[in-house]
Amino acid sequence: MKTVNSIEALRAAVKAQRMAGKRIGFVPTMGNLHAGHITLVTEGLRQADFMVSSVFVNPTQFGPNEDFDNYPRTLDADAAKLEAAGCHLLFAPPVDEMYPGDQDTWAKVVVTEITDRHCGAARPGHFDGVSTVVTKLFNIVKPDVALFGKKDFQQLAVIRRMTTALCFDIEVVGVDTVREANGLAMSSRNGYLSADEKNRGAKLYRCLCAAKEAIQQGERDYMAVSQRANQELTGAGFEPEYFSVCRADTLEPATATDSDLVILAAARMGKARLIDNIDFQL
Numbered sequence: 114m115k116t117v118n119s120i121e122a123l124r125a126a127v128k129a130q131r132m133a134g135k136r137i138g139f140v141p142t143m144g145n146l147h148a149g150h151i152t153l154v155t156e157g158l159r160q161a162d163f164m165v166s167s168v169f170v171n172p173t174q175f176g177p178n179e180d181f182d183n184y185p186r187t188l189d190a191d192a193a194k195l196e197a198a199g200c201h202l203l204f205a206p207p208v209d210e211m212y213p214g215d216q217d218t219w220a221k222v223v224v225t226e227i228t229d230r231h232c233g234a235a236r237p238g239h240f241d242g243v244s245t246v247v248t249k250l251f252n253i254v255k256p257d258v259a260l261f262g263k264k265d266f267q268q269l270a271v272i273r274r275m276t277t278a279l280c281f282d283i284e285v286v287g288v289d290t291v292r293e294a295n296g297l298a299m300s301s302r303n304g305y306l307s308a309d310e311k312n313r314g315a316k317l318y319r320c321l322c323a324a325k326e327a328i329q330q331g332e333r334d335y336m337a338v339s340q341r342a343n344q345e346l347t348g349a350g351f352e353p354e355y356f357s358v359c360r361a362d363t364l365e366p367a368t369a370t371d372s373d374l375v376i377l378a379a380a381r382m383g384k385a386r387l388i389d390n391i392d393f394q395l
């Protein structure tokens with residue numbers, strides 16, 4: 114696997130592959146890779162001939178009091194994992210390659226409506242940073258297919274809308290969440306949890322499964338479903354942020370007649386803010 118740090122070198126390497134008729138796959142990441150990221154690369158290799166991954170801790174998607182400075186930067190270990198997974202090219206630009214000078218103030222990509230609720234409400238500006246950097250990365254790599262984890266369900270929905278609205282000729286693929294044996298969704302931020310918190314953190318997924326089960330058994334009072342889950346999470350030592358039964362397409366609160374559903378949840382545990390979700394049809 115080759116590693117490049119400049120946009121020019123990335124473009125030259127990808128262009129050569131495209132001219133050779135290869136289908137280009139792309140997995141953007143912020144590094145500190147775990148089995149969930151590796152699954153994206155593995156799935157990408159099934160759908161493309163040449164896999165590109167990026168490792169870039171994107172400053173514009175972090176709020177002023179968030180963990181940008183402390184976000185784990187583990188480039189050597191990440192490169193080794195990507196190479197072992199069969200990735201062909203790693204793009205690891207420094208911040209001033211992606212945002213030279215004051216370019217982060219020149220333009221931003223704003224996806225409306227679907228960003229209003231949930232993580233968008235809790236983290237103002239976060240999705241503007243995500244859609245801006247993903248637009249830049251899409252324009253740099255120009256992949257045929259890009260893969261994102263379904264753990265960040267709202268992020269995936271934002272990127273799908275952005276891709277359609279801005280006419281990117283890129284297939285966006287969502288890949289199932291990879292979980293620890295106890296059900297905890299894998300996340301780069303799980304490293305902020307102690308062993309005990311990791312055990313208790315698994316309760317978030319158990320609450321999602323219980324809520325899905327109740328709805329499948331006929332429960333339609335979605336406020337009551339949320340309240341029950343929030344109580345259980347509080348009892349298990351979480352600070353719940355949201356637990357919402359939503360329409361899977363718009364992420365608006367679901368009504369009793371909706372059948373394509375996702376339950377989205379976010380809760381704080383110790384130093385970590387955990388998010389998870391479960392999607393299903395009635």
Ligand code: PAF
Nearest residue numbers: 141142143171243246265
């Ligand atoms: O999901 C992530 O790791 C990031 O939000 C992404 C998509 C790489 C953009 O920085």
